[in-house]
Amino acid sequence: MTNAMPLDTQSPILRATGLNKRYGDRAALIDASFELWPGEVLAIVGESGSGKTTLLNALAARDQPDSGSVEFQLKGGALTDIFTMTEAQRRLLARTDWGFVHQNSADGLRMEVSAGANVGERLMALGQRHYGKLRATACDWLARVEIDPARIDDLPRHFSGGMRQRLQIARNLVTQPRLVFMDEPTSGLDVSVQAKLLDLLRQLTQQLGLASVIVTHDLAVARLLAHRMIVMRRGRIVETGLTDQVLDDPQHPYTQLLVSSVLQP
Amino acid sequence: MLNKNKTSTPPEKIVDSHENQAVDQHFNFAYLDERTKRMIRRAILKAVAIPGYQVPFGSREMPLPYGWGTGGIQVTASVIGPSDVLKVIDQGSDDTVNAVNIRRFFQRTTNVQITTQTQAATLIQTRHRIPEMALTEDQIIIYQVPVPEPMQRLEPRERETRSLHGLAEYGLMHVKLYEDIARYGHIATTYDYPVLVNHRYVMAPSPIPKFDNPKMHMNPALQLFGAGREKRIYAVPPYTAVESLGFEDYPFEVQRWDAPCELCGSRDSFLDEVITDDQGGRIFVCSDSDYCESQQNSAESSSAPTAQSGLKHD
C-alpha cells in the first residue's frame, strides 16, 4: 500500500465551505473553508480562542455549525454533506471511516474495559464474532502502537498517559479509517513520550495513507506531521499553505508573530 | 377483558382449600382499573408488534413493593380473564412465599381457577425460570423483570442505550462477553443472558438461568415481560427467533450437571443444589416442582410427558 496521493482522484476527501458558528455574542468561527485530499495531513494551529477546536468539532460532526457545509467523500461515492445524513449514518461513519483522537485519552477510551476490548470494540460493533480473531487483531495493533501485547487484558487506567494515547490511536485505526481527526494529541505528555507518539503518528499516517486534520498549538508538531497548515485567529483562517512555507515565509502579521514567538531549543 | 377462545380441558388438580380465598368485592376485577388495563394492553400490543423492544408504560402503585414482581403482576392483571387458569411460580416452585402471595392476590381479586400444573394453566406468571414442560399456543407466560435494559451495567445512560437500540449498535454487548472470556476463559454470565430477538433487538430475558434461554426460541406461547420499577414492558410473540449472544469460537452453552435429580431421576431439567447436612452433603433436585412431581408419578404410570430438551452441550 503506497502513500502516493493519486492526482487523478476526482474529489477531495473533505470539503468545508463557509463554516460559521456563534456562541451567544461571540463569533467562534467565521467563514472557514478549505479542502482536504486523500493522504494529506492538515494542521490547524492557533492560540486559545482562535476557533480551531470549534472548527474541528464542526468537521467531525460533533457540533453543527450555524451555516456552511462540511462534505465528506464516502467510500466509492461522491462528496456528501455530513449534516444531511441521518444520525445513524454519521455514527456509522464515526465508527468506521473516521477516527477521532481526543486530547484527553479518557474521553476516547473505555477506561473500565481491557485494552484488547478497547481495540476490538469497533470490530465487534461491525459484526466481527470470532473471539480468537478479535484478539489476534488487537494484539497486532497493540504491537503496532508499541504497547506490549502481553498487556492486552490490562485496563487503560493502569497505563501511562503516553500508552493511553497510543491505545486510543489503535482503537481508532483498527477499522482503517480514511480520515482521522486529532485534537492536541500530544498535549500534556512528557517530551520524550511526545516524540514517540509523534513518530508513531507520522509513520502510521504514511503507511496507511491517512488523511488527517490535527489541531495543535505546537508549531513543531505541525512541522513534523503536516503537509499543510491553517493558521487561525479569532475565528478566522488568516493564512494557509504548505507547512514549511507558512512557517518559513509567513505572510500574515499574526502568523509572523506566532512563528517568531516560538522558542528554538 | 381478554378472553382466550379455546377448548380447554378442565384442570386436573385444584389447590387445597386452605388456599382458597374469598373474592374481595372492594376491588375491580384483577385490582387495576379498566383504564389502566387498557393502557397496559396498548403497551403490550406495541411490545408484541416490536419483539424485544422495551415499551415504556405507566407503572401503577401495587400493594407490594418494587422488586417483588409488580411488573409481572400488572401484566397478568391486564390480560387475565374469568376463564383463565393461573399458575404462579418463583424459581420454579409453586410454594415459595412469593408464589403463594401472588397467587393469593389474584384469587382475591379475580376468583380465577389456579393450578400448579404447567399443562393445565393458561397463564403462567414466573420469576426467574421457564417451566420444563413445553408450552402451547394457548398459553401466555409472564416474566417478572428487575432490570429490562441488557446494557445497563455497561452504559447507565438511558439516553444512550435508547440510541444504541434504535440504531442496532450492539458492539457494547459483545465487549462485555469478550471481557468475560478474557478474564475467566469463558462467558461468565449464567443468568439474564442477553438474547437477540427476531434478529433485531437485544433483550434481557430476566434472571432466568441461561439453561432456559433455548426454550424461548420459537416457543408456541406468547411471552410477556413486565418491569414495574423500571416501567417497561416487552414481548416475544409466538414462534419468534430468540438467539443467545456468543462468539463463533465461544458459542452459547447451557449448564449441565453430573448427577440426575435425586427425586425423579431427570437428566434434562434445571437442578437446584440442596445442602443436606453440616458435612457438606448435597443432593440435586429439579427446580421445577411441578415437573419433578409429574416425573415421579410417571415412574408409576407411563403417560407423563417429558421436558422439552434445551440446547445440549456437547
Place this chain on the structure above:
Amino acid sequence: MTTPVLRLTNVSKQFTLHHQGMTLPVLHDVNFEVAAGECVVLDGSSGMGKSTLLKLIYANYRVSAGSIQYAQSGHAPLELTTATPRRLIDARRHHIGYVSQFLRVIPRISTLDLVAEPLLAELGHDERALKQAREHAGVWLTRLRIPERLWSLAPATFSGGEQQRVNIARSMIKPRSLLLLDEPTASLDALNTQTVVTLIHEAIAAGAAAVGIFHDQAVGNQLATRRIDMTNFRSITCAAQ
C-alpha cells in the same frame, strides 16, 4: 534546445515584516531557464538572494511577483507559484529535490530509515519494500562513507559533515528531474566533496536539471554548465516604510 525543465519569468521577492514595519526587497525580475542535463550555478556574494531563489523554486517561499514553471516531459507544465498544495507535495515527492544546508533531524528515526524513506513513497510500506529501500539506502551511505555501525543510530549526534552526507543521501537517493542544491558540500572534506560532485554529475548525466549554490569556486567550476550572476537580479534596497 529541448523544453526547459524550469523557467523563471519576472520573479521578484520581498519580505514584509509587519511587526518591524519594514520591507526587505531581495530579488527583482529574475528571468532564466534551465534545461535537462544543465547545471546552473548561482554566483554572488552573501545576501544576494541565492538561497532565497532556491527556496522560491521549491515553494518553500512565496514569490511576490512572477512565474516559476516546471515542465516534465509528457506532462503539462506546472506553475509552481499558484499550484495547489497537493500538486506541490507531489512535485516535491517525485520530481523536485532540495538539498539544504542543514539536516532536519527527526527524533527516533535511524539514519538508514531516514535515507530510505523517500523510496517508500513509490515502493510501498510492506516488508519487501522496506528491505529493498534499506538496501538501496545502504549503498548510498556506503558511497558517502558513513560507517555501517552508525546506520542504526539517529543522526542527531553525528558531526556536521556526517549529517550533511546523510542529508545528501536522503535528498538524492530518488532520481528526480530537478535538483536544487544549497551549499551541499559546505561542511565536507575534500574526499567527500568529490564524491558528492560525482553523484551530482551522475544525476545530471541521467537527465536531471540542477540549480546550485557552491561556496567553493572550484567545486562550482566542476559542476557548472552555466553560471548566473545574481547581481543582475539584485533588488534596490528601499528605505524603511
